[in-house]
Amino acid sequence: MTKFPNKIVAIQMDHIGNFMDVLDIKDAEAFKGEEKDFLVTTIEEAIEYKKSHPNKGFFVYNDPDVESFLKENNAL
Numbered sequence: 001m002t003k004f005p006n007k008i009v010a011i012q013m014d015h016i017g018n019f020m021d022v023l024d025i026k027d028a029e030a031f032k033g034e035e036k037d038f039l040v041t042t043i044e045e046a047i048e049y050k051k052s053h054p055n056k057g058f059f060v061y062n063d064p065d066v067e068s069f070l071k072e073n074n075a076l
Contacts, residue, residue, distance in 0.1 A: 002042040009046035011056060013041040020046050022060045046070060047075045 008028045010021045016037050031040045041049070043066065050056050050065050058076050070076035 002044055004043050006036055009041050013037055018056050020056050020058045022066050047073050050075050
């Protein structure tokens with residue numbers, strides 16, 4: 001269960017870049033079929049992914065609640 005059911009994280013694969021974009025769930029459709037370029041997941045799963053891939057950085061679009069959560073989890 002995710003704390004932010006209305007959010008997704010689109011993780012750019014290395015050949016694209018190092019951003020982990022936090023987006024509204026409605027934007028998940030834009031990443032359908034892009035499995036080779038992005039990993040789309042929950043915020044909690046993205047935090048775990050970042051532990052193994054410290055070069056990846058979260059990019060949050062003006063969402064103080066998500067920013068606080070990421071800081072609390074040492075991900076931002």
